[in-house]
Amino acid sequence: MKKTFLRACMLGLIVIALAGCGNEGVVTADHNDVPEPVDNVPVSEEPVKEVPVVESTVTKKPEVMDVVTDLDYEKIRPDESGEIMIIMYHNLSEKNMTYSRTIDSFKSDLQRLYDMGFSAVSMRDYINGKFDVEAGRTPVVLTFDDGHRTNFNYLETDDGLLIDPDCVVGILDAFYVENPLFGKAAVFYLNAGNPFGQPKYIEQKLLYLHEQGYEIGNHAYNHEDLSEMDADGIQKALGKNVQHFNKLNSDLVMESLALPYGKGPQNEALKIYALNGRYEGFEYNNQTVLRVGWKPYLPVYHMDFSQSGVHRVQSGDADMQLSWWLDEYEKNPQRKFISDGLENRISIPSVHLDRINLDAISDKELFEYTLEDL
Ligand SMILES: [Zn+2]
Structure with a gap:
């Protein structure tokens, strides 16, 4: 579990937090709900493979930061842009x-x-x-x-x-x-x-x-x-x-x-x-x-x-x-909406980021992640 999670981080787990949707440019993220930074996680015994960090494709230049979450993104593969x-x-x-x-x-x-x-x-x-x-x-x-x-x-x-x-x-x-x-x-x-x-x-x-x-x-x-x-x-x-x-x-x-x-x-x-x-x-x-x-x-x-x-x-x-x-x-x-279990976060695989209307996400944070085979 830990190993998978760490690997997901290394693959470029990126948070884009937009407070006050619709604003152009960088918006300060609300850190209150953000878990502990990655450094505090116990390091796995096994060496982690070097994988290039994926760049955000959002054009509105949101603030990007690494964040730890206890959700196993590789296993759950949430996609909150899917069909309902x-x-x-x-x-x-x-x-x-x-x-x-x-x-x-x-x-x-x-x-x-x-x-x-x-x-x-x-x-x-x-x-x-x-x-x-x-x-x-x-x-x-x-x-x-x-x-x-x-x-x-x-x-x-x-x-x-x-x-x-x-x-x-x-x-x-x-x-x-x-x-x-x-x-x-x-x-x-x-x-x-x-x-x-x-x-x-x-x-x-x-x-x-x-x-x-x-x-x-x-x-x-x-x-x-x-x-x-x-x-x-x-x-x-x-x-x-x-x-x-x-x-x-x-x-x-x-x-x-x-x-x-x-x-x-x-x-x-x-x-x-x-x-x-x-x-x-x-x-x-x-x-x-x-x-x-x-x-x-x-x-x-x-x-x-x-x-x-x-x-x-x-x-x-x-x-x-x-x-x-x-x-x-x-x-x-994979057509379905798959929840990340977090009400205030919208988790999206990078490949589906273009589905999101940034003006309509309201007070929720948009969370983009990339896995090796997505
Ligand atoms: Zn009727």
Whole structure:
């Protein structure tokens, strides 16, 4: 372990710390979180091979320094520029169909994701680009549209209300108990109508979601087709929905939008209203706007990220659906985002440094590393 680590250092472990993104020129690094310098590490018994130190390719001339970390970069090979899946589910039902998944299929999706190294993260974490997942694992966002009763169902029993163990929330709660490394997170995209199908319990359900770290997102007040609407119509559809749920639970904030029917505003001038707007003095701000399909997406600090057009992977077994993408990742695991396990650091192999939008890394430090065969 030590030997590998030292070798990684000699191969040119480089930290680029940019405090206050977007500034030109050299920026002073924040040393508070930086581990002890390399000199303090016990030297391995074996001589270390001389390998040329790799030069940074960043054009903004960041400050470069050698840093020791106890992460085994050669073994973990983190790549936090890789793909992140935002998976789209709807209903659970008896048969697998376009917008429904059986309970067994949903459970086996979770198991396969877990076994392949995925961990569920919140939309908030995705938006912040900060992932509290173990080194080597891959964040995934689970989303559920339309507020079906099968997403969150209470059973009325002699002992009181019980969460149905076969609804999404019941299944996710239990899966987390069995597999804590998977994490517990999901976002439910709701309309005002009759979310989760038991109106008398809606406030209790929203409270439970909030307390357990689940999230809700906007899916328009009446599931409106936003491509048919003008600025006022879009703002009413989205703002009224936020207003409605805010009255039910003001702690649950909607900060992302899943486009109803996958259809967004019809032109560039109207697109802004999917992100921000106002209805009856009530403001809304969506940090991400989610489409319906059809492929994994990217971290928010990726050069190709667009907050107005975040792709989702549809659950299911057909081409370009979840099972298909998991097969793809078994063949090409290097496509995935691989975490370094550190929330405030973005670890990138040198060869992928050009994927990073330096203006979007916020307060995180960018950490470039080079290994012999990368
Ligand atoms: Zn919908």
